[in-house]
Amino acid sequence: MKTILIPTNFTDVARHATDYAIRLYHGQLKRIILLNAFEQPRTGRSIQFSLLEILRKNSEKGLIEDKLRIEEEFPGSGIDIVLKATQGDLSSSIKSVLVDTQVDLIVMGSKGDEEFLDMIVESVTARVIRNVEHPMLIVPPVADITKLNTIALATDLKKITNEGILKEMKDLCVQPGAKVEVFHVSKGIPNENPENEKMLSALLGEISHSFS
Template sequence: MKTILIPTDFSTHSLNAIDYAASLAEKMPVKLILLHMYHVPVVYTEVPVVAITDQDFEAEADVELKRQVEHIQSSGKVKDVSYINREGLLVDTISDIAAENKVDLIVMGTQGASGLEKMLIGSYTAAILDETQCPVLIVPAGVSFKGIKKIMYATDFQFNDFTAINQVADIARFYDAEIVVTHISTAPAKEEATMDWFMEIAEANISYPNVTFRSFAGADVSGQLTGLVKGMNVDLLCMSTVRRTFFEKLYKSSLTKKMVYQAEIPILAFHVKEPNRL
């Protein structure tokens, strides 16, 4: 991992994500890029007003971005910090910006909310997940970095999981963290052999030594995961998400996005281009 991108609108939860990312990266030889997207609203009025130009928005954001860069550098956590200040909508441009800058990880904050507001915020985060190809680390509001001792990777026995787990291991190595590969089975008798096969392939393809495998039975997968995260004192939950078509979104729910809506710890989401189950 070499480059981490952190979108910010200077809200409390996005600034919290910057602090989390800087603390996470302290032990890593990486560079941080702060990203701010500004949008100049079109105002229709018969009353004379002082027009705010895109240069005004850009200049104001530049001041705050420089302040955040100086804050990170003065903390001594990361020295290689830069920023991008650009007009546009984040959801429309983040994928291109990530590709242009060879970003390995995106870190973004989510705001604490409830009811409809929570669903709208979760939907926005889900849209970002759909648009990007690199992993996305979602940091809930108010969650600060306290080190990483235990990481849970939730698997549905996809071949893509082995690549993702190795990427998780790239983070775990810096903290000597345990990775618990976890499967929630709705039909445990049928999937016991699959778990054994998955473990055998994983041991041959994952170089990190501190990996354990656990399987649990349960019909409510998201509820079971939430309970395990709390009960096992997990610091980071990792999952894979599949980009769906419009009609698939109507008829199928995404476990990753459901967990994002109710997250109390950071969630690291990986993208699966083509689902390929064992």
């Protein structure tokens, strides 16, 4: 049973990512950690304290509302929902949770194509991708879960020294009919590597897969 960490800013994008993850991992979820991070305002010290208290209370209120929404949307799921309101930037807050808690996956919402264009100006999601080394699922607003059919795995076909990097993907493939399509894109002349392709095939094991 899995524990997933979901950073949220209480937007529709974040809530969509939450619902997507719950449906995607139906029957596999033990715990969801909802995390909201708020940063210290840059003002005078006395005003800072007041604003921090307001931000903390708003954070805690938003987390409680999100928990109630999830329980209403997914009644009887049996998922333990843990709430964390933290002061600081999001990447540091996520790392702090990862130190204290065994988390299988981080799930975040994105604004779709706009999010990746925003890599240049470091959007929140892009910053987390750059700074946090942990399995992540980034969910665009157009993503819809009905039935998981195909997972695209992009690879450079280099030797995989850590088999654990495929664990989350392989766990998803326990769903009936799910398969993996392995894509290898190279510059110039294709660099075929039958040995590493064979090794990757062995790591995927009984999971239905093919190479493109």
